[in-house]
Amino acid sequence: MSLNFFMQNLINALQWGSFYALIALGYSMVYSILMLFNFAHGDIFMVGAYIGLGVALLLLKIVGTGTAALVPGWLVLVATILISMFLTAFVGIIVERVAYRPLRDAPRASAAITGLMVGIILETSNILFLGGQRLAFPQLIQSQTYNIGGIFITNKKIMIVIVSIALMTALHQFVTRTRWGMAMRAMAYDFVVVPLVGVPLNTIAVMTFAIGSALAAAAGILFGLAYPVLDPYMGVSFGWKAFVAAILGGRGSIMGACIAGFMLGFIEIMTVPGIQILNRLFSLNIGSNLRDLIAYSIVLVILVFRPHGLFGEPYSAKLRL
Amino acid sequence: MLLEVENLRVSYGQIKALQGISFTVDEGEIITIIGANGAGKSTALRAISRMVPVEEGSRMTYRDQDLLSFAPDKVVSRLGISHVPEGRRLFGNLTVMENLILACFARKDRDRIPADLKRVFNLFPRLQERQEQKAGTLSGGEQQMLAIGRAFMSGRQMMLLDEPSMGLAPLLMLNVFEALKEINQQEGTSILLVEQNARLALKFAQRGYVLETGNLVLSGSSAELMNNPEIKKAYLGA
Structure with missing residues (x-):
């Protein structure tokens, strides 16, 4: 495998990993503060992508397209991302309020199936309202391909990776520097005591759902730019894989979720050239459609050796007060 | 009257933890509830902090307001009733400073926070030395x-203390109780202390109640309780 080939795949892996990492953050944050797997989160990603589609089409209608456009495409894109993140945050808030808060003291398993049901409701609502056909995501910016020393990079890939990393950095700053972030960290350690120091637990929970959903919306729009076809079930496999990344990263670790997201992207993308090399070396005939089988077997092996994930610590006892 | 508790009843499933207890805490008073393990002392404090649901017919009044109409975090941020829970329950992943700052989360008087921090560091100079250290690494x-500093920062109209002496060496124990006395005298903070260490608690408090399996069986001034032969036999080991 030449260096060029490796670098080419690495860039693809970075892009692919960006989606996983952004979605994984939502799982990871909610799990860390409420010990709750929000299984509806993959579908929030889907809803975010569709909201992005709606916002983009609306904005394009207002400002026009092509040479007649009032503002450049990248500005429409920035506006689409920001507005959609804002709107999707409310979807997350509603899900928390309607589906999770009433079950705060219920057994964890009940809360988990609630998430699955909300997910199904979101998918089928999409079919109900939009007819379930695949929709094309508008290409807000012109695709350009750069040749850097034999490696082909598109402007979209660069933008997707940069926007993702910027969002992750912003989240990291928020969590480590602000009192809201401090409250989230405290809640991750011991949510029972949080109200005892005067911190409104529900407000922090709502905020966490909102942030997670906003990041999923960003992932949805970036995905729509790279792979411009949306369908109601796009959140299912992405959601599960991002969930794998969240657990692989370690319980509630923001850094862990990001790195594991990129790692998962890397493993998935690199499995295909790996299969090709194996085929050539040992004259085998493994199909590249076995990609996920092999990639996720690797993840399984990692978990066997690091059961708490890459950055996770052994579980702290969360006792009821 | 600062706090009036009437007919407080709490159950955990089938277990009746408190079977209708009544007690009062006056402005600036130090009150103690003593009792054996499992008598319901911690439950009484948790009920005041609204951390456990109370049963029909329980009444709690704080400065003529119905305590039961406040959410747990509002009991702290609006009413100024702070709680030092059993086993301290610090946020071990946060630094000493962050634990103190987080306790001011909902405070409106933000300009007073630096002075209050200074106050905590005066009471406990060790905390100042260790302010950048993670709380989980403290002795x-x-x-x-x-834990006391955190409660002080969150609200100081009244402090609920759950077994602050637990696991402390005698000298440290004295230090902690001296600091509490100072808070009480200088800030006018009323204190409700529950303790297994009855001798220490009665020495510190002005009045006390004795709790036995969910019922208050005795009350009186600390001197009265200390001289009561039954208390002597059951709790003071004399």
Whole structure:
């Protein structure tokens, strides 16, 4: 495998990993503060992508397209991302309020199936309202391909990776520097005591759902730019894989979720050239459609050796007060 | 009257933890509830902090307001009733400073926070030395100091203390109780202390109640209780 080939795949892996990492953050944050797997989160990603589609089409209608456009495409894109993140945050808030808060003291398993049901409701609502056909995501910016020393990079890939990393950095700053972030960290350690120091637990929970959903919306729009076809079930496999990344990263670790997201992207993308090399070396005939089988077997092996994930610590006892 | 508790009843499933207890705490008073393990002392404090649901017919009034109409975090941020829970329950992943700052989360008087921090560091100079250290790495005594400091920062109209002496060496224990007395005298903070260490508690408090399996069986001034032959036999080991 030449260096060029490796670098080419690495860039693809970075892009692919960006989606996983952004979605994984939502799982990871909610799990860390409420010990709750929000299984509806993959579908929030889907809803975010569709909201992005709606916002983009609306904005394009207002400002026009092509040479007649009032503002450049990248500005429409920035506006689409920001507005959609804002709107999707409310979807997350509603899900928390309607589906999770009433079950705060219920057994964890009940809360988990609630998430699955909300997910199904979101998918089928999409079919109900939009007819379930695949929709094309508008290409807000012109695709350009750069040749850097034999490696082909598109402007979209660069933008997707940069926007993702910027969002992750912003989240990291928020969590480590602000009192809201401090409250989230405290809640991750011991949510029972949080109200005892005067911190409104529900407000922090709502905020966490909102942030997670906003990041999923960003992932949805970036995905729509790279792979411009949306369908109601796009959140299912992405959601599960991002969930794998969240657990692989370690319980509630923001850094862990990001790195594991990129790692998962890397493993998935690199499995295909790996299969090709194996085929050539040992004259085998493994199909590249076995990609996920092999990639996720690797993840399984990692978990066997690091059961708490890459950055996770052994579980702290969360006792009821 | 600062706090009036009437007919307080709490159950955990089938277990009746409190079977209708009534007690009062006056402005600036130090009150103690003593009793054996499992008598319901911690439950009484948790009920005041609204951390456990109370049963029909229980009444709690704080400065003529119905305590039961406040959410747990509002009991702290609006009414100024802070709680030092059993086992301290610090946020071990946060630094000493962050634990103290987080306790001011909902405070409106933000300009007073620096002075209050200084106050905590005066009471417990050790905390100042360790302010950048993670709370989880502190010694037991330091953790208790931080737990009290955190409560002080969150609200100081009234403090609920759950077994602050637990696991502390005698000298540290005295330190902690001296600091509490200072808070009481200088800030006018009323204190409701529950303790297994009855001798220490009665020495510290002005009045006390004796709790036995969910019922208050005795009350009186600390001197009265200390001289009561039954108390002597059951709790003071004399």
